[in-house]
Amino acid sequence: MRKAMMIVLAAVLIVLWLAFCGFQWSWGPFSGLHDLKTRSLPGNASAYAPEHVETLPESPLKGKHILFLGSSVTFGAASQGISFADYITRYNGSVMTKEAVSGTTLVDSGPDSYVARLKRLDPGLCPDLVICQLSTNDATQQKPLGGISEAGPFDTRTVAGAVEFIIQYVQNTWHCPIVFYTNPRYDSEAYGNMVDLLLQIAEKWDVPVIDMWNDAAFNTVPKEKRILWMADPIHPTQAGYLEWWTPYMETTLYRIAGE
Secondary structure (H helix, E strand, C coil): CHHHHHHHHHHHHHHHHHHHHHHHHCCHHHCHHHHHHHCCCHHHCHHHCHHHCCCCCCCCCCCCEEEEEECHHHHCCCCCCCCHHHHHHHHHCCEEEEEECCCCCCCCCCCCCHHHHHHHCCHHHCCCEEEEECCHHHHHCCCCCCCCCCCCCCCCCCHHHHHHHHHHHHHHHCCCCEEEECCCCCCCHHHHHHHHHHHHHHHHHCCCEECCCCCHHHHCCCHHHHHHHECCCCCECHHHHHHHHHHHHHHHHHHHHHC
16 A cells, blocks of 8 residues: 555656756647746747747848747747747748757757757758757756867767757758857856857857857847846747847858858
8 A cells, every 4th residue: 555655646746847947948748838937928929929020021031931940949849839040041041941849959868859850851951050058958957068079970968969969950951051049148157168169069060150149239128128028037938039139140141141
């Protein structure tokens, strides 16, 4: 009897933990609870929905197939599943493949890592551009940074190895440009170290980085705007993506599309 009660208690605790993860971080089978939490935020008001964004008659990204690879920030975990990917697609008349799973890492430590999901994509997808998120989860989960390799194979169990693998895989498989993007500033020394590493790798491979971390002017935001634009220090609202992130990112994307 005592053993049965312990099993039941353990099962209840697991369910409660999964529910908390879903509510707090949009992870796991109860991720829908997070939508309930964030739905009422002013920055997720219906006025900011993508359907209210007018498509440009002409854009360097018009008709381009863009693959967005990332985790919760690319997915839009605090913004009802809407992110910069949706606004870029809508505004520019692009075609979107959003390969984003909340809670996942660049480092290949599970079936939903960036590396694992990239390998599962159809090689015939043929995107014109790949936009990859420097995941905050690698910093939060204290994944090893590793070092830049002189040549492959790359150790995808480290951040450096995963980033280099992704660059090489995209270039060899689809022969298209790849651009990485960072989060804006938040309180994380580990993520700052990841950004520094990414910039070194980007220089080696000659790939662009949309560096929102190091842009002091971009990060100088009035308090009332930050409250509207960010659901928490990492995840934007729809207003944050639409009014803050998307215009900044498009500057780099237009330049790449014009090259």
